Amino acid sequence: MGSIAVRTSDFRLAYRVLAELKRRGVRCIQLLPSDPLPPGVSAWLGAPAEVGMSGDSSGIPATIDTFHLAVERAVHQLNHQGSIRLLSFGIDPGPRPGVAWIGDGIILGKEQFEEVDGVVDRVIDIARAIDYDDLVIRVGNGSKTIANRIINTCMARSLNVERVDEARTSVGVPRHAHSSAALRIAHLSGHLVKEKQRVRPTNGEIRDIQRRSRKVSGGRATIPSNLARAVAMGRLTIHDAIEDHIGEGLESFSFSTER
Numbered sequence: 250m251g252s253i254a255v256r257t258s259d260f261r262l263a264y265r266v267l268a269e270l271k272r273r274g275v276r277c278i279q280l281l282p283s284d285p286l287p288p289g290v291s292a293w294l295g296a297p298a299e300v301g302m303s304g305d306s307s308g309i310p311a312t313i314d315t316f317h318l319a320v321e322r323a324v325h326q327l328n329h330q331g332s333i334r335l336l337s338f339g340i341d342p343g344p345r346p347g348v349a350w351i352g353d354g355i356i357l358g359k360e361q362f363e364e365v366d367g368v369v370d371r372v373i374d375i376a377r378a379i380d381y382d383d384l385v386i387r388v389g390n391g392s393k394t395i396a397n398r399i400i401n402t403c404m405a406r407s408l409n410v411e412r413v414d415e416a417r418t419s420v421g422v423p424r425h426a427h428s429s430a431a432l433r434i435a436h437l438s439g440h441l442v443k444e445k446q447r448v449r450p451t452n453g454e455i456r457d458i459q460r461r462s463r464k465v466s467g468g469r470a471t472i473p474s475n476l477a478r479a480v481a482m483g484r485l486t487i488h489d490a491i492e493d494h495i496g497e498g499l500e501s502f503s504f505s506t507e508r
Contacts, residue, residue, distance in 0.1 A: 252276040253323045254286060254293035256308075266294050269320045273358060275327070289469050292323040300479025321378035322356065328355065329380075336381035340388045341415070342396040343463060344487075347427025349435045350375060353472060359428040364486060365395055369402040384408065389415030389434045397446035398483050406443060411439030437458035454490050458487065466491050 253275055255266045263279060270277040278287070282299050288479075292307050294316070300308035309326070311319035326334075333352035341347035346368050349359035358375070362368055369386075376384055386403050388396050390412055403410040413434045458477040462470060465487055476490040485493070 251289045251291035251327055251452070252278055253327055254278050254280050254290045256282055256284065256293045257279040257295040257299055257311075258417075259296050261314065261343055262296060262311060262313060265316050269317060270323075270488055273319075273320070273324065273325060282338055283448060292326040294319050294323055318374055318378045318479070321375055324357065325352075325379045328352075328357070332380040332382055334382050336376060336379055336384045337435045338376075338384075338386045339413070339431040339433065339437075340368065340372075340386065340399055341427045341430040341434060342392045342399055343427060344388055344392075344395070344425060344458075346399070347431035348372060349428055349432035351432070352379065352381065353436045354436070356432065358431055361428045365398060365483065366486065369399060369406060369486075371410075373406065373408075386410045387413045387434050387437065387439050389413050389430065391415040391430075391496060392454070394448055394450045394481050397448045400442050400446050401448065404442065410442050412442055413437045413439035450478055456483050462487055466495075470494050492494075 253270060255270070255277060257263050258281065265275060267279060278290070280293070282295065286293060286307070290307070294309050294311045297310035297312065300310040300358050309319050309322050310437050329352060336350065336352050338348060338350045344365070346365055347359065348362065348368060348371070350357045352485065357379070362371070372386065386408050388399050388410060390396050396412070396449050400410050415427055415430070415434065455474050455477045459471050459474070462472040462477070470491050472490045472494045476485065476494060478487040480487050480490050
């Protein structure tokens with residue numbers, strides 16, 4: 250297998266790109282813009298001006314704001330010659346959703362998110378960086394309310410979406426390994442969803458959001474059920490709900506990180 254080069258004089262950009270490549274287990278090297286590309290380098294990343302001036306088709310422009318997508322393009326260029334026939338995304342729904350994506354059965358990447366909002370837009374951004382023929386989004390059914398919210402967002406974006414029986418993915422996956430569960434979901438065919446799903450939080454889900462609000466607020470607040478319901482429906486984030494509940498005492502308040 251080849252490698253990816255980081256070839257830029259922008260040290261902040263180089264640091265971010267190298268860290269992301271190493272996080273994903275990709276072989277990489279760092280070069281100066283004047284250095285020639287060694288044999289075996291499938292793609293290289295640099296600042297837009299550096300790539301433009303090089304005239305090299307293997308160069309991929311990256312910025313501090315877009316380096317994640319540039320890395321995605323480079324990894325795709327490294328692992329695939331030509332387009333992927335089927336690009337599959339698996340989403341493990343929950344307060345901290347896991348996302349994984351595979352191309353023709355080959356693992357391309359996985360991530361875990363801290364919020365439900367923005368997950369589908371992130372999937373779209375990743376897909377735009379990959380050359381593929383067909384795309385499917387596979388959503389687990391472990392958290393029905395969140396799963397339905399994600400499915401409805403996919404349908405609003407005109408994406409092909411399937412619901413997958415998440416019980417088939419749970420064996421051997423640690424409870425909080427959401428991206429690993431998402432990877433298993435991505436490999437499984439599900440039932441094609443053709444209609445908008447009803448989003449109706451259960452009492453158990455509302456109580457769980459109230460429990461999370463105590464944890465996130467460091468024990469200072471438990472949001473009422475009406476705000477918890479708004480969080481479950483996607484109308485508020487849990488931080489917004491806590492802020493609404495605490496009100497004027499917010500200035501000296503700091504949130505805890507969910508685990």
